[in-house]
Amino acid sequence: MDLTQLPALVAYLAERHRVPGAQLVVRRGEELRTTEFGVETVGSRRAVVADSAFPLGSLTKPFTATLAMLLVADGDIDLDDTLPGLTLPGVTLRRVLAHTGGLVSSVTVDNVESGSRTRWLAVDRTANALANPPGTAFSYSNLGYLLIGHLIEEHTGMPWWEAVTDILLRPDGIRPAFVVGPADQRTDRNPITGHAVRASGGSPLPIADQPLPLVEEPAGALALSAADLVAFASAHLPGAHSPIGERTARWMREDQTEGLRVGPFGMADGWSLGWSIYSRGGHTWYGHDGTGGGTSCHLRFHPDSATAIGFTANANTGLAMWEELVEELRKAGLDVGSHSYSTLPDPGAPVPAPPECLGRYVNGDTEFVLDTAADGELRLCVGGAPYARLTCYDGLLFTMREIDGGGMVHTGRFVPGEDSETVVALQISGRLARRHG
DSSP states (O other): OOGGGHHHHHHHHHHHTTOSEEEEEEEETTEEEEEEEEBSSTTSOOBOOTTOBEEOGGGGHHHHHHHHHHHHHTTSSOTTSBOSSSOOTTOBHHHHHTTOSOBOSSOOOOTTOSSOHHHHHTSOOGGGOBSSOTTSBOOOOHHHHHHHHHHHHHHHSSOHHHHIIIIIIGGGTOOOEESSOOGGGOOSOOBOOEEEOOTTOSSOEEEOSOOOOGGGHHHHOEEEOHHHHHHHHHTTSTTOOSTTOHHHHHHHTSOSOTTOSBOOTTTOSEEOSSOEEEEETTEEEEEEEEEETTEEEEEEEEGGGTEEEEEEESSTTHHHHHHHHHHHHHHTTOOOOOOOSSOOSSOOSOBOOOGGGOEEEEETTEEEEEEEOTTSOEEEEETTEEEEEEEEEGGGEEEEEESSGGGOEEEEEEEEOTTSSSEEEEEETTEEEEEOO
């Protein structure tokens, strides 16, 4: 692939998806190409530059995972000990890093929440913490990474943001920004603004604040550039001179979901101790994705070829831009490992919705109800409000188009019971919701 063509490609795709600003960094061996496009905020003249810090959303999680694994490597933590905070049998660091701990997806924020994970966990939350038996299925969990952040704070004596800065990022030359946190962690580097792009048209709308409760910092508070993402991935590559070390980096890439009946469908082919795993053309790639309030950030790396790709965008349409960018890179010879969140591979023709899928599904405090709309289409309601229309395919697979929010499309599936005759769960974006009637 001719990397000199990247600026034109990024500009074309950003304009096509109405993304105000984006960054792309590609490393192949010793070759490094960086591209910036557009502005940090619609209506401003602040151009996106190499140092612009984009809110990472869930792409914060591999940083928290790596920090935890450094403590494991030093002998401070055992991967298979039960996590403190929620003393639930089987909820170990190993499983929580790989989203197989059975924990619910979302964090319940109440009037106890002050940003202190210790204070938040002082309230007994065990009753509603599990969505599945630990170690039996993949189910993506933000709560798990709150617990890992608490574990890090207990063992380092530092707040999470300070530990991730001083122990992990600063030694590799990365100067972070944060979307939430106390005043003493702020620097002269500020997160840029996200944007909401409406399907109906009009200018993208700036989103002033990121919708992240302070207690969830370890799951989504970092803001970095695409260059920072590639620098972080490079520290995980063989031969890197980094505090992470080759042994820990290799350990972190071991798949923890092999043999599970329910894996990370729609997100990846497997999941390791912090990284998603992608199989592509006989090669294995690693990475993670993150969406914030009007931002979309993505990281991929291939250890065998010392290849790393970092992408950031400041619009909710950045995910669609990323998926098209991946396809263009593949056409040009860079066969990136990734999964589409919006399309199913070779789904065939739509089929009628299986009647056994209708009903109520629950993951923690989140309730999904599948019913039939007045026009006969299958409808998904979340929290009592209509959320998406579903199109079903063979194999209990479906795509769903959001009713609001720009009409974005996501993939999902119904999970059959062991008898294959009944539907026992619903899986969307890696979250597993069990049937409750």
